Amino acid sequence: MKMFVTERRNKIMELLHDKQRLTVKELSEQIGVSEATLRTDLNKMEKDGLLTRTHGGAMLTQQNQPDFDTSFSVREKQNRKEKSLIAKEAFHLIEEKQCILLDASSTALELARYLNQKMIRLTVVTSGIQTALELKDNPNITVILIGGVVTKGSSTIEGTLGVELLDKLHIDILFTSANGFSVENGLTDFNLYEVELKKQMVNRAQKIVAVIDHSKIGITSSAPFASTEQVDVLITNNAIDPDIEQVLAKHNIQVVSAL
Incomplete structure (x- = not known):
């Protein structure tokens, strides 16, 4: 089933809340979309202040980390x-x-x-x-x-x-x-x-x-x-x-x- 952009990005944030740091490859396997699509998502989400891009993946920004902001x-x-x-x-x-x-x-x-x-x-x-x-x-x-x-x-x-x-x-x-x-x-x-x-x-x-x-x-x-x-x-x-x-x-x- 095809995911909407917001659903996909919500899923990325859910996975990052769980693991704090993930590679594009891991995200691709978990969500079932191409690595190229995910790189576009991650770049946009970093621009919006939701996460920080790392070499080959992403991690939560401090204010989005579970022990910082979600509780x-x-x-x-x-x-x-x-x-x-x-x-x-x-x-x-x-x-x-x-x-x-x-x-x-x-x-x-x-x-x-x-x-x-x-x-x-x-x-x-x-x-x-x-x-x-x-x-x-x-x-x-x-x-x-x-x-x-x-x-x-x-x-x-x-x-x-x-x-x-x-x-x-x-x-x-x-x-x-x-x-x-x-x-x-x-x-x-x-x-x-x-x-x-x-x-x-x-x-x-x-x-x-x-x-x-x-x-x-x-x-x-x-x-x-x-x-x-x-x-x-x-x-x-x-x-x-x-x-x-x-x-x-x-x-x-x-x-x-x-x-």
């Missing part, structure tokens, strides 16, 4: 202060009695923690198990957890098993993070199965707010889940390049720097 508990601790500032800015967009959707990112979890400190009545729908647990005892907040397959080593629901739930709700705002955001490719993420759910979340929300670390701007991960045209607000933890901000303004994206 939710580790990601949650990274840049906690910056995520907290992003959460405070995100809160300004929320109004009493709204129904908001939070993805399973560590930044969305930080927003949930911030919401817990406020007297605001909300319905919060989430694909993040930790996020749901954070809010479950708040008497002002109705928490709805999207069902599905639990991602191994994470607190994330993946797949579209529980997506029908979203059809029964009016979602005012989706707050979502991403592994990368670029004008050309929009919001992109690594896990292809998680991306399928995120696409559905994007399609059902009235307003899309991207909450992302400034270092991910200009980066493209393996699979897109929201085009630039779909994003309404971008909240980041630093001032971004004025040229990029100008381009985003042309796409009607409001940029908020949480300094």
